[in-house]
Amino acid sequence: MSLVKPDRLDHVHLYVRDRAAAIGWYTRVLGMREYGKWRQDNPPDDHPVFLATANGVHVISLFVGDRPEGGDRTVAFHLGPQAFLAFARLLPHADLEGYDGKPLTREGLHDYGMAMTFNFLDPAGNHIELVTYDTDPVRAGLAA
Template structure:
């Protein structure tokens, strides 16, 4: 039976990215994780913050107006489990945020990790993430897609 490993990160939407980054660093002692620097640019840029041992990660992104909907919860799994989760989600006809059924071509290659995003029946967003990137890239024949 499939099992989720642990929570990888939680998305937090803010109206002022610089102010939020300063607050999270000052108050919660969360600093930017430089491995994710390439994900900061673009209209949906994300700054990944983490604690000193990497056990807590928040992905903060800026929105133009206040957002009341929750950010997504990302679960961490192994590469093999990642493939099995894709098949499980596809078999259950789970959809992504765009309303498309999750499939192996829904995987996003973030250069050193892979993710698959989906929503529950109420629109709450989730992700499954694996850092077994090299292995998954070979198995899925991934071509990098923008994050």
């Protein structure tokens, strides 16, 4: 028996050096938007700014500071097959850098059979992943 049963993941903490630049990047690249507001217009560095996906379900909180070292700190966002294909067709893109520090290209696609992913860095070096589990339409679309 569990002590508690959460109903969903609420948010993930990410650390950035330049909060305004990070907000701009997450808005341009992932279509995220600010979620909620603090009482003041410019919150102090120890207060996060929350960004939500278009449907408002999944949220990241951006803190100003150095990102923690060690361990896997990947934040994964789910895409349907059409959105995943559309993303692949945008590559390479100036805002997208792979984990190796080089521009992300279609060759950066990871096909695990049951899932397909693209992995890249945000401007602060946080690991971002886009994942789809509806892989057959993606494979067909990429082969066309």
